[in-house]
Amino acid sequence: MKVLVIYYSQSGKTKRLAEEIAKNFKVAGNEVELASIEPVKEKDYTTNVREAREGVEAKIKPAVADVSGYDLICVGTPVWSSSPATSVNGYIASITGIKGKKVACFATCGGGSAGSTLEKLRTKLEGKEAIVVDTFGIDSTRPFSEDVRQSVKDFVRKLMV
Numbered sequence: 001m002k003v004l005v006i007y008y009s010q011s012g013k014t015k016r017l018a019e020e021i022a023k024n025f026k027v028a029g030n031e032v033e034l035a036s037i038e039p040v041k042e043k044d045y046t047t048n049v050r051e052a053r054e055g056v057e058a059k060i061k062p063a064v065a066d067v068s069g070y071d072l073i074c075v076g077t078p079v080w081s082s083s084p085a086t087s088v089n090g091y092i093a094s095i096t097g098i099k100g101k102k103v104a105c106f107a108t109c110g111g112g113s114a115g116s117t118l119e120k121l122r123t124k125l126e127g128k129e130a131i132v133v134d135t136f137g138i139d140s141t142r143p144f145s146e147d148v149r150q151s152v153k154d155f156v157r158k159l160m161v
Helices: 013-027 045-053 086-096 113-127 146-159
Strands: 002-007 030-038 074-079 102-109 133-139
Touching: 002 013, 013 030, 013 074, 013 102, 013 146, 045 074, 045 086, 074 086, 074 113, 086 113, 102 113, 102 146, 113 133, 133 146
Parallel strands: 002 030, 002 074, 074 102, 102 133
Antiparallel strands: none
């Protein structure tokens, strides 16, 4: 299976989760591309959170926009005010070749729940006619412990079925 794991991370926590997801796919024998979403202009956290709540689609640097060559796309974001990061919104707006593709969403949050963020991602992706097969969120304030690693393994295993 050819897998794209693409994410935005301002603090490095979502990047770490993306790397763990990609590693688990590779260990299982899949072809994996790990890529980051980079905004054209990084903004301060307060502005990012306000704009995320408003659903702003940030301008991003070129990323893997055409996903037609992948069997599975995993999209990751930090939780900002119960919403995806503006760079992830911008990426989803620019993505092509997503119709009918399997997609999984993942998120990191600094406490609370990633539920509403993951639901917003699902809605955006389904609006582009993607098939969202699963979502996964972690509390990034907790240590990246063995139980978190096991949860990531379980998430990846379900996606390979």
